[in-house]
Amino acid sequence: MLEIKDLSKSYGKFLAVNQLNLKIKKGDIFGFVGPNGAGKTTTMRIVSGLLKADSGEVYVDGTDALKNTKQLKAKIGYMPDFFGVYDNLKAIEYLEFYASIYKILGTDAKKVCRDLLELVNLSDKEDAYVDSLSRGMKQRLCLARALVHNPDLLILDEPASGMDPRARFEMKEILKNLQSIGKTIIVSSHILPELAEICSRIGIINNGKMVVSGTVDDIMHNLNHTAPLKIKVLKDIDKAVTYLKEQPEVDQIKVADHLITANFTGKDDEVAGMLKRLIANDISVVSFGQEAGNLETLFMEITESQEMGGE
Numbered sequence: 595m596l597e598i599k600d601l602s603k604s605y606g607k608f609l610a611v612n613q614l615n616l617k618i619k620k621g622d623i624f625g626f627v628g629p630n631g632a633g634k635t636t637t638m639r640i641v642s643g644l645l646k647a648d649s650g651e652v653y654v655d656g657t658d659a660l661k662n663t664k665q666l667k668a669k670i671g672y673m674p675d676f677f678g679v680y681d682n683l684k685a686i687e688y689l690e691f692y693a694s695i696y697k698i699l700g701t702d703a704k705k706v707c708r709d710l711l712e713l714v715n716l717s718d719k720e721d722a723y724v725d726s727l728s729r730g731m732k733q734r735l736c737l738a739r740a741l742v743h744n745p746d747l748l749i750l751d752e753p754a755s756g757m758d759p760r761a762r763f764e765m766k767e768i769l770k771n772l773q774s775i776g777k778t779i780i781v782s783s784h785i786l787p788e789l790a791e792i793c794s795r796i797g798i799i800n801n802g803k804m805v806v807s808g809t810v811d812d813i814m815h816n817l818n819h820t821a822p823l824k825i826k827v828l829k830d831i832d833k834a835v836t837y838l839k840e841q842p843e844v845d846q847i848k849v850a851d852h853l854i855t856a857n858f859t860g861k862d863d864e865v866a867g868m869l870k871r872l873i874a875n876d877i878s879v880v881s882f883g884q885e886a887g888n889l890e891t892l893f894m895e896i897t898e899s900q901e902m903g904g905e
């Protein structure tokens with residue numbers, strides 16, 4: 595659906611995007627993650643046809659996006675990370691205004707805009723003034739605006755920034771809905787866990803370069819990253835520890851009461867295999883789980899080492 599090859603963009607002497615490569619399949623929710631100033635907005639604005647690249651190639655459905663910006667605007671919906679102020683406009687009027695830009699007018703426009711308000715859970719705010727909406731509601735309205743011309747590819751720049759947990763949850767549900775109706779979505783964030791659970795794939799960008807991309811599992815595995823296992827056993831704690839010590843994927847075993855904590859390097863199927871083998875060895879497992887949140891550590895490690903390696 596989207597392919598970016600060796601994309602570069604400088605602002606004066608400052609290289610904001612540096613030979614960036616990226617591939618996104620149709621139907622993906624791709625999480626574009628990186629610290630502030632990494633180059634996410636610059637990349638997204640280039641793909642959306644709002645900013646010129648210095649060099650590189652961008653293809654949307656096989657079409658050269660840098661040479662056919664007008665044609666591709668119909669396919670792409672862009673939601674900026676900034677929401678302007680619109681005095682004296684009701685939510686529905688705001689959407690109708692954007693619909694009119696795409697020549698969707700009259701009763702057609704009303705229907706499209708009402709459907710979009712429903713999609714982003716704002717039906718009851720149809721006649722509310724935009725300025726009276728909460729930040730989360732404004733962001734959802736902005737998302738509806740990006741959808742007004744029914745694009746296949748959605749490019750969302752920090753759609754959940756500044757939202758409270760409930761509003762973030764709602765935004766995630768909306769994105770999953772959009773995926774289920776066939777949209778391909780790129781969503782950026784500087785907070786990795788915010789995205790990991792809904793994204794089919796993520797890419798980590800730092801200093802304008804794509805450092806790593808793939809499924810969350812693949813990234814953890816390829817970087818040989820460890821995720822702590824927590825295993826509670828009923829009895830046989832010594833037997834369990836002896837068994838775990840023999841496993842190459844396991845290290846740094848710690849025991850407190852009946853709880854064993856150990857670092858584990860491997861994918862989900864290997865974690866499942868470990869649980870099966872513990873039980874097959876007659877160890878009474880009360881609970882077994884792998885801690886989440888390690889992705890955050892991984893993200894910090896990747897971006898820190900890059901910063902130190904950079905200029």
Ligand SMILES: Nc1ncnc2c1ncn2[C@@H]1O[C@H](COP(=O)(O)OP(=O)(O)OP(=O)(O)O)[C@@H](O)[C@H]1O
Pocket residue numbers: 605608610628629630631632633634635636637675784
């Ligand atoms: N118009 C501009 N002129 C000069 N420098 C710019 C301009 N726009 C962006 N930059 C710089 O380019 C770098 C990348 O910016 P960009 O906005 O693409 O990053 P980002 O990953 O989206 O960051 P954030 O999460 O803070 O929005 C930053 O160092 C930024 O200061």
